[in-house]
Amino acid sequence: MSYKIVLQPGELNDANRDYLPKAIKGSRMVVNENGNNSQVYPARLTEHVEDILGDGIRDVWYEYVPESYDSGKKTPLVFSMHGGLMTGWGQCIYTSWSLVAEKEGFLCVFPNASANKMWMIECDDEKMDEITTREKLAGSGVPALNRPTGSVPEFHDVRLVMKLLERMREKYNIDETRVYIQGMSMGNAMTSQVARYMGAHFAAAAGSGCPTNCKLLFDSENRLINAGGPMDIWQSRLEHDKTPYHYGEDDKTVVQGNVNYWRRLNGALGLPEISIRGEKNLLLYRGDKANVMLMDVHNRDHGQTFDDAQMVWDYLFSGVSKTPDGTVRHAPTRRAFRADEHALALTEDAKQALLNGKPVPLGGKVFRRDKLKYHGLNGGQLVRGSYLYAPVTFLAKAFGGQALSDGDTAEVRLSDGRLLAFAHGCVGCTIDNTVEAMVCEAITMDGTLYVPAEWFCAALYDWHVSCYGDTLYAADHFARLSRYAAWMISDVLLEREGGQRGMV
Structure with missing residues (x-):
């Protein structure tokens, strides 16, 4: 049975200037800006609260089970991670994952960060005190990060993701070869962290905004820091977005370093296949082990495009799986990627x-x-x-x-x-x-x-x-060329790729 995507009319609040107005929850309010656009709060989105890890912390997460879900079939699962100072339900309404899920029949889970609406993520040791201390960030407009404790697999939020994966497998008929994770802003940094350390459990990862600090990707000898193995990767970048100041490197260096990290790991070091349609600049690097997609969106600010979920599903998630031995398999995607022919x-x-x-x-x-x-x-x-x-x-x-x-x-x-x-x-x-x-x-x-x-x-x-x-x-x-795509193309034509951040 084919399900139709139904867009619900909302009550547009043009006067809103809050990042995520609390009044949206459970209402018909919608807000729009040049980085984030919301949909009406989905009626089928359910909230769950539980000390699921048994460590005294009552975690919150949101599940979206579409009407199209068939419990008799193995079903893909998508984790979607919210940005800093947001929530799981906020991530749901600021994306189209629930709409795409309704049509395609997969399930979604939107976890909350366990502390201060900020995920616990790795930090650069040299900047640790500065970026985790509120007093040192006073007046900067930058929220303090949660100070990491223990190793990455021990982080509460990482263990939460893995426990929720276990729970979803128990509760629903999940296709274990088709589990995906995606995030926005700080949720992208969280997604990257999960992919690098727990990637064996996921077939593919995607994210928009906030690339990872390159100091967490490469060691002092430019070797890859990775425990998760190859996987298909989608990185959405917004033309007007800026790299966090504490990374200490410019936008070009960081974005190229993030792309090259996965290109090296996935054996995707050849020329990109380029498709620029409207304001979306797509560069696909096909690899021996897995693929890497960069989407650069012209004239867009920090956040995620409303159709980012549809793009990620159609061109990546819909056609990738991972076998128990870690091999990435590709099948035809919902929409075939076609490089520009002329x-x-x-x-x-x-x-x-x-x-x-x-x-x-x-x-x-x-x-x-x-x-x-x-x-x-x-x-x-x-x-x-x-x-x-x-x-x-x-x-x-x-x-x-x-x-x-x-x-x-x-x-x-x-x-x-x-x-x-x-x-x-x-x-x-x-x-x-x-x-x-x-x-x-x-x-x-x-x-x-x-x-x-x-x-x-x-x-x-x-x-x-x-x-x-x-x-x-x-x-x-x-076709409108955007800045990250322009930088990648320029380096190809000037034969400068070897000098990019993260390349050997």
Whole structure:
């Protein structure tokens, strides 16, 4: 039987400025911002309170058993871990896990952190006192972490997850080969911790926001710190998100370190398969032991997109399982991942491009040139545009055309028969003997004539072009390049991956 996802209309509270307003619980209130979006509190979400570990702490968790659950079938289970200062029910309404579960028939459990609404997670020894002492964080707006006690497997919250897994197996018909864990913000850090130390019990892990401190991933010799083994990994990053200050490393370093940790462990060191659709930038690294997916979301703040659960389920969880010996198995996912078949990526100073996902030589080097206005500015100037340039002969061939001549003047014939002519220093070109202005002048360097790649792709082929920093991505569909994807692509084209955090 197929179940339909039903979106419930809510009572929109635009005046809300609280991270998680308590009044939402059990109500029809919904709130939205550029990092988190809520749904109406699900009627089938049940609260459970018990000293389940027998250590005097009354833990709280929430179970979602969809109407579509069939107790006669082995059923997948998803743990979803809330962010700092949140709750299990808050994580449920700030995601679409319950909606996806209703359609697909799997179960969800949303635990509460046991103390101060903050998970007990590993901390960098050098920053331990600073980040676990409220007085030292006073006025910073940063909540104090719970001071870790014992080893990671001994942490109360880690033992809680494992006990809840045991409980869910006793209570429901759980498919032990298809148990997954996902988290948001601090819940992502908690998910990463569980994956690294208790990963043998989970087929895959996913998370949004808050990458892990790289000092907890690699030892002083750059070796991986891991007790859980390979597993499929999904990392969602939000373009405007920031790495916690106490990590002591910048956003690029930390995010790349987190991706590379799992790439190394999973044997996924090859080139990524790239799919940029709308604002979602997906980079899939297929591995010998397991896969790694990076999703970077353009123009998004800290949190998780409302469809993050749907994306994770459709492209990862729905097709991965783990056998008792720890082998990761892949089956067709609900939606097949398809890399962009018609796309071009360029980055400044690179001598190669990614054309339809494959590195190809440019026959030159990409450079940037500004379009200036200086008339009437009394010797001053304004930059009206800034463009990445590529050899026109390369661009023509990339689109199936041919180069007829090159140098201070150049002619190319496009695959549809159009004949284009260019001249060094001229902002115009001719198309079938008709003058047309480009966005910036043609430039000849080392005997090769260059034109703005954005103009060529957009004006001649109606491709969508977007840029971040030194990188351009053009595709035959709507695609907006985001910053983490741009950094990863740039390092591939400049052959700098080996120097990234965590790489050997």
